[in-house]
Amino acid sequence: xxxxxxxxxxxxxxxxRLVREHTVYSCVMGSRAFGLATEGSxxxxxxxxxxxxxxxxxxxKPPTHVEGPAEEQFSWELERFCELALRANPNILECLHSPLxxxxxxxxxxxxxxxxxxxxxxxxxxxxxxxxxQRRKLEADVRQHGEPRWKHAxxxxxxxxxxxxxxxxxxxxxxxxxxxxxxxxxxxxxxxWDEVExxxxxxxxxxxxAADGSPLPADPDTxxxxxxxxxxxxxxxxxxxxxxxxxxxxxxxxxxxxAGA
Numbered sequence: 001x002x003x004x005x006x007x008x009x010x011x012x013x014x015x016x017r018l019v020r021e022h023t024v025y026s027c028v029m030g031s032r033a034f035g036l037a038t039e040g041s042x043x044x045x046x047x048x049x050x051x052x053x054x055x056x057x058x059x060x061k062p063p064t065h066v067e068g069p070a071e072e073q074f075s076w077e078l079e080r081f082c083e084l085a086l087r088a089n090p091n092i093l094e095c096l097h098s099p100l101x102x103x104x105x106x107x108x109x110x111x112x113x114x115x116x117x118x119x120x121x122x123x124x125x126x127x128x129x130x131x132x133x134q135r136r137k138l139e140a141d142v143r144q145h146g147e148p149r150w151k152h153a154x155x156x157x158x159x160x161x162x163x164x165x166x167x168x169x170x171x172x173x174x175x176x177x178x179x180x181x182x183x184x185x186x187x188x189x190x191x192x193w194d195e196v197e198x199x200x201x202x203x204x205x206x207x208x209x210a211a212d213g214s215p216l217p218a219d220p221d222t223x224x225x226x227x228x229x230x231x232x233x234x235x236x237x238x239x240x241x242x243x244x245x246x247x248x249x250x251x252x253x254x255x256x257x258x259a260g261a
Contacts, residue, residue: 118126167210
């Protein structure tokens with residue numbers, strides 16, 4: 001596990017147990033969520049866990065992310081997930097719009113209901129930065145091996161199209177839809193690289209044009225997200241206090257003081 005998953009936190013919690021016992025939202029991502037799965041496709045799972053609030057008040061903080069415990073599984077702690085989503089991180093935003101939700105408790109459902117608060121025109125810059133970095137890797141593959149990793153080229157085209165449509169409509173749709181067959185042809189190496197390059201350039205230009213008149217706000221609704229995170233952390237602290245039989249009224253005052261409320 002990337003967080004040093006063997007580390008033991010309060011009540012014997014490890015990174016693995018945080019995922020197993022404190023997940024609030026989980027979904028399937030990758031080709032299956034994008035409508036691009038084929039017979040040999042993996043099942044990539046992504047999730048969000050809520051570390052008990054008391055762990056945040058210690059010198060040794062809980063992990064911001066955990067890899068595993070299952071194969072192809074990766075999870076973020078709620079605060080880190082929200083922070084990245086507010087920055088319009090493409091991978092994080094897409095997790096919130098997966099059509100394949102496997103689990104969502106009350107906190108997870110509220111997170112999903114809040115997903116529009118994360119969307120803004122910041123997505124233009126963040127998606128483009130990601131796309132530029134990925135394209136450079138593809139170009140390096142062409143120089144070194146004579147061709148790119150076609151699967152990565154397919155996913156980059158899908159991402160660019162998704163970014164363009166997000167900027168045009170204000171809605172993030174990650175399913176390839178009618179573009180599935182052509183994208184899978186790219187994955188199979190049936191589309192020449194120079195044609196793929198022109199396709200990428202056209203999508204990027206269309207995204208640039210869409211950004212100017214986008215219905216998206218300039219910035220995400222950070223206040224709404226922060227309010228959500230505060231309420232979730234507070235509820236976690238109060239629930240833990242109740243489990244130990246502490247007076248609720250006094251605990252509420254202590255929690256609010258610690259949170260700076």
